[in-house]
Amino acid sequence: MSWTVSTQPQAALVSYDDGEWMSGIYDCCQDKRQCCFACCCCPCFACRTTKVFGECLCLPLLDICSCFHPATMSVRLSVRRRYGIRGSLCRDCVSSTCCASCVWCQIAREMKMRELPTVLGDIISR
Template sequence: MSALVLRQPQAWDGSSDAAEWASGICSCCDDMTDCCFVFWCCPCFACKTTKTFGECLCLPLLDVCGCVRPITMSMRVSVRQQYGIKGTLCNDCLCSTFCSPCVWSQMSREMKDRKLPTVLGDLIHR
């Protein structure tokens, strides 16, 4: 059964009306509950955040295979694009590689602050 495409994905044009992150990369203490959670068990926190965003729960576990964190980086890019946040792939790569727990915390805070529905890539078949 084929999925019906209701609207084609639109390219992000990087216009000047793009938003900034609601909180900085080092603002982990803004939400102490999440701060403690990410500090004591970052993989569990990453899985919870990924599931909240609408992706596979275990996806972040693939990051343990190397020093570069492709899942963390791709999730950061996806969150940035979902909410129209300014940024660059280079910055996403650097933050994800050298400060992964801070990135997961920032993405979680952003989703809570925005409270916008996420758009899932898969359509539910009827």
């Protein structure tokens, strides 16, 4: 007997609100500790945030050699897509270029506020 796959698995999209960021780009005072860390050493903060997001730890280091921040912009876009946040590539580019540390703080706050509890499935031993 052979089985036929009728549908392919789809990527999970988690959306909570009406597609908006839970905090603004300049709402750094919502988490002063993260804000201070990002202001003192933005590359370190960006690397830590990227690792928590599940991407390569060194990805933000690509931004050091450029006034345009491709890694910051791509992680911001990925966060928007993961959480179903409306926006545009143009807005991501402008935000990432104008104030990268504020963008990293916003990304970190968003991940922290939208953190889902871990649910472990039943493990059946055979």
